Each structure stands twice: as structure tokens, then as C-alpha cells.
Amino acid sequence: MSLAKYISIFKISFAQEFAYRLNFIMWRVRNVMQILLLFFLWTTVFSDPSKVIFGYDRTKILTYVFGILVVKAVVLSARAVDVAGEISRGDVTNLLLKPINFFKYWLTRDLSSKALNFIFSAFEITILFLILKPEIYLQTNLLLLAGFFLSLIFAILAFFALLMITSFVPFWVPELGWGVQFLVIVIVTDFLSGGLFPLDILPSFIQKFLYLTPFPYLIFFPIQVYLGKITGTVLLGGLLISLFWIFVLWILMGWVWRKGLLVYRAEGR
Amino acid sequence: MDKAIIVDHLVKNFEVIEKKPGLKSAIESILSPKKKIIRALKNISFTIQPGELVGFIGPNGAGKTTTLKILSGLLYPTAGFTSVLGYDPWERKPEFLKKISLVMGQKNQLWWDLPAGETFELNREIYEIPGKVYEENLNELVSLLDVGKLLNIQVRRLSLGQRMRLELVAALIHHPKVLFLDEPTIGLDLIAQQKMRDFVYEYNRKYEATILLTSHNMDDLMTLARRVIVIDEGQILFDGALEELVSRFAKEKIIKVSLSREDDVKKIETIGKVKKISFPEVILSVPREVVAVAAAELLQNFPVNDLTIEEIPIEDVIRKVFRGEMRRSFKK
């Protein structure tokens, strides 16, 4: 298995994304605007800096908000959103004809996109810092930081499989690709993973139910680890559950893929 | 392994959900979908030797493209055996994929916003082509297809003909031993078509590549294919030399007469079907079995200056194939 292949794919994907500079910048602007809304919202809520709600003080909640910006850039931004369209249009044929693994190819392209998004989000955070001057919580515990990075990696892998599975719907119903992706990925995943608000403001019976799904492990869990609110055995437990979801989702992904190929007509346009 | 392609009793069915217009049927199609089976390939068999250039012809929907897709591993055969270069296409092993290429007019692999050169480089990595080999292949293809000046321009800025030539470079940069071409000249102007044909001919000759091509273009077939396989409604009607196609299927022959003076057209029509009159020439078509008798009658009863007997032009036969009229001739 040659690494050179995937480095090439990484680079060409990066170049392609860059060719649509304006589109990409607009995408980043939208992300920043969402963060601005949340930032001002919570700042207003916590206009008294000593206030504590839902176990958060101003510093922690603002850190959560900025955390959303970065974690979303790393976990939820994905080139693989194109897969649904490629299957509907039959463009996936090109990939099937080449001696390359479909999943490795798309994972590489995803990582390329995430790298680009991460670079921008780091830049955006710096600018926002300078303008808004919020107090942010900086995690210094190396172990927790390691846990944070690990949880991010797991989140990336889990989300990849989730996205792929929804993207395979066009194998059976070519017209529903966008709709399902919108519903599952844009709406449901965003909310249920803590992309708008920290999940611990929800009533506990809802939280218990949510923790049975993979969603919280995409955004909420990593940020909680960073904030130091999840440590020790709970942290380990969370990482294991994350790993479990990766296992389940990837197996499901492979299964749906094989079934999809059997009915694929290689048509389209 | 001496055969490049083996197809044995290949069957391919598609399941389609019947969708009739109207709200009631629409609801029905969700709750209890009525499945219809489309038999695209009904037990076809053929083999192709390495280095052969075979034309695969038939009317639309006959199963040509389906066959190519199965042979390149895209579609799963319902029944039967296929083997390309000794591999089972469906397994899509990397070693297999490195040796084949499928070129379909509409499926473009060039990255749209980048220069074609980038796609070639990418393919070099994907196909793991050694540097020097890559350079050689690239230079040859580029000069054969005359695209040297286009390599660094964004693909989206190029014309259709230019893009198709570059697509061909991308599809062949790994020098496949087996090439599946689906309507390679469709949408091209006459000059581009000629270039494409020349190229395919050269590629087949130079690299002894096995080429299976489908086309609706008469010139493609006349110039390139020495052997044709005729397929219609999922069945093979003919597999052999192009010339044989005529003698096997042409039920009629052509008589060309040159008259010394104008005569009654109606009278000539009793001998055979008049295809064309432009005095002094009259062209008739006459059933094969009675051509000698018809010729004799013409010589006897008409003011004939000159008379020749010919086969129906191959083009006409092929046109009949495209229109699906061969089925009737198939009843042996």
C-alpha cells in the first residue's frame, strides 16, 4: 500500500478546494457568523461574570463556543458530502474503475478538507480573540489534552462512516441524496452532537438517551474533555464507547456499500 | 491463458420498480412496489483474443454498454462466467484494474478546475506507474493525440473535442492491455472523429491492446473493426468478420443498370424494388435467390447499356442492425 498515492490525492483535493476560493471563504464566513451569534448570546446571559448556569461559568461557556468553531472545522467539515451526488450522477464509476480503495480515497480527501478548514478556523479564532477579547479556558493537563486529541480522531472516524451511510441512499433512490443528507447531517447531527449548545443543558432523561447514540461523541464529548469536565475512568469509558461506535458504523458502512454496488447501474447524468 | 476476454452464458437482469403516473399508483409504488425484471443480457457468449479489435454493435438498449460495464467490473452478473485477462472483473482486484480501461463518453475523470496535467500525475500515483515509463507513455499519448499545448490549461476552459482527447490520455496513461470504448466518437466533429479513429487504430497496432468498442458511427466500424459482434435485445445475432455480416444477413443484392433510353418506370418495378433513378442509371434491389433471373429479364426486355450486380453496401446492413431489423433475419 503506497502512501504516495494518498499524498497525491490529499494534495490534489486541497488544490481543487482552493480553486473555489470564494465559495470556501463564504463557507468559513457562515461558520464564523454562527459563532458570533452564540458568543454574544452567552456573553449577554453571563453579563454578570460570576454567574454559573448548568454548571458553566462565563469562561467555560465561551470556551465551549470557540470550541464549537474548531471542533466543527475538524470533525464535521468533509469533502465526502460530494459522495451522494457522485452516486446519483454515476460519477462514482470513475473511482470504481481505478485500483484504489473507495474509502481510503474519500477519507484522504476528507482529511485534506479538514486540514484546510482547521487552518482557517485557527486563523478565525485568533482574529476573534483580538477583537472580542474573551477569557478562554486553556487546558494545561497533558493527559487531558491527549484525551482531547484522541476523542477528535475518534469523532472524525465515526462521522465519516455516518456521512457515508447517508450518502449511499442514492444507490436505491437517486433523488433523495440531498434531502437525506440535509436532514441527517446538517440538521440532526449538528444539534444532537452539541453543535449549537452544550448537551448538559438538556434534561437528564434526554441526555441519557442521547448518550446511547454516537452523536454526542462528535462535538460535545471532545469539548468536555478539553474543558476538564470529563476525566479519569469516565473519560476512558467515553473513549471506549466512541471506539465501539466506530466499529459498529464502519461495519454498517461496508455492508451498505456492498449492497449498494450490487444494485448500482453505472448510469446517470 | 490465451484468451483476453471470455464471456460464457452471461445473463444480466435488472430489477425495476414499476412507476405509473398518477397519485394512486405513486402511493402503491411505495407501499407495495411492483417489481419488473428487465432482461438486459440473455445468455451471451463470446471470446476475444489478445490484440483483437472488435466492434460491438446493435440498436439502442441492446445490451452493449451493459456488457462493457460487466467486463470492467461495474455491474454484477446475474449468471454466467466472465473473465478478462484471467481475472474475475467483479472482484476488481487492483492488478486487474491496472490493466484495463473503460472510456465512456459522458463519464469524465479530469478534475474540472485544475489543468489536465494534474489529473495525469494523480493517475500516475494511483496506477503506480514508474517515473520513466510514465514519461514515455505521457509523451507518446500527448503527441499521438496532439494535446501538448493543452496540458496546463484549466479543463473547464477547453472545448469538448479537446477535453475528450485529454480524457483519453488520462484513461490510457497506464497503458491498459484491454480497452473498452463506449461510443468514442460521439459528439465530436468530423476531424476530431478521424483523429480518434486513427488513434485507436494506432494504439491497437502498436501495443497489441485488446479493444472492444461500441459505436453507432458507421465510419468507426468500417475503418476499425475487422470483427463485429451484433447484439440485439440481449442476444448475440452474429459474431464474425464484417464482410460476412453482409452475405449472412443481406437478403437482397443490388442490380445497377444503365439504360440507353428512358423507359417506363412502372415496368422496371415489376422486376425489383427501385431504389434510385437518375437517368440513365437505375438501381434496383432484388432478392438474392432470383438475382440471376432478374438480371436476365432486364437484359432481355429493357434497353440496357450496362449492368452490374453488387452486394448491398455494408452500411445499409449495419444501419439495419442499428434499427433492430436484424432480428427478423435471424430466424435461421
Next chain:
Amino acid sequence: MGMISQRLGASIFLTGKLLRIGFFLAFIYLLLKGTGTLAGYNLNQTIFFFLTFNLVDIIAQFLFREVYRFRPLVVSGSFDLVLTKPISALFRSLMGGADIYDLITIPPLIVAIYLVGRSLGPSPTEVLFYILLIINGLLLATAFHIAVISMGIITLEIDHTIMIYRDITNLGRFPIDIYKQPLQGILTYLIPVGIMITLPAKALMGLVSPLGVFLSFTIGVVAVLVSIRLWNFALTKYTSASS
């Protein structure tokens, strides 16, 4: 493919949009449960701001869906056909694509607005002001969309501009009081999200004077007139440079 898949696809999108509104409402509810007030507004008031935002947003999207198709219209040359037809080209380019599906969300929204609004106990005048300012908000939205397609004729740069517009108006989900200066000022005077969305809701709560309503309307009407001027100007610059 059939109508059924299309309808199914549209329903899925609809479900997504409804879910988004639902999730946001849940968020507002939980938030206010924890903090009591937001910038001085209570739960019902905050919800009311959010519902008002959705009303203006959805109606604008319903009316002006065609604007999203404007760029392809010009690039393909079909805009020429539009110009030659007897229907006003402006009207056609602006509102020709109204999709009935968007309307489905409006009645329940209005019901919700009615229920929540009633709980705030407004006087009839205040209700009147609300309705007037919603209309004014739509005037401003119209002016904006006209301006966008006017610029679009010249520069073909439409989609991104609309996206920025959507992003900025999305800030109106909450009363713009939450934003610090200078952002609040920008949102009031420059890109009048404040006038479009926050102000109507405030009027219902009795926070806007008749003078304020009048001034806002002036701004709204002037904006529309200016944008139409812009449109006519843009038409003179139209080059019809298609293939």
C-alpha cells in the same frame, strides 16, 4: 423517477427545516429556564423574537426563491427571453419561483405567533404596529433582493451575496440587543436586521413609538424605490453576453 420521489424529497427538506426550528425553540426554552431573562426579555418574549424571525425569513424565501436561480438564468441567456416577455422582468426574476411547499410552514407559524403573542398581552395598536412593521420588514427584504439581482446582472455575483444576507439576517434569531456595539449599530442602520426583525417584535411589546413605525416605513419605502432605480440602471448595463 416520478412525482413521488420529488414530493418525498421536498418533505424531507421540510422536515429538516421544521426540526431546526424545533431544536432552536428547545434551546431557547432550556436557556431561559436556566437564566430567567435574556437582555431583559423573558421566555415568551424571546420565543416571540425567534418566531418573528422565522416568519420574515420564510416569507422572504418563499417569495424570492427565484433569485437563487437568477445567475443560471443570465448565464444561459434565458434572461433575454424574460426581458422580451410582457411580464415585468423584475417581477419575473424576483418572484417567478414561488414554491408552494414553503407555504406549508407558514400557517402553523402564524398560529404559534398568535398564541405566544397573545400571552404578551399587546394592545390593538401594538398588534397593528407589529403587522405594519412585518410588512415593512418584507419591504426591506424586497429592496435587498432587488439590489442583489441588479448587481447580479452586472457582476454575476449573486449566490455569495445572498448567503451573506442569510447569514446576517440569521443573527436576528435573537433580539439584536444581545449584540454589543458596534455590531448592534451595524445591524440597526447599515444592514437593517434590527428594523426588519427585532423592531416588529418590539412593537408588539409596546417598545416602539408611532414615530418609530413611521420612520421605519420611510426607510423601507425609500429602500424599495432606490433598489428599483438600481435595477433599471443595471438593465442599461446589460450586455447579454451569453453563448
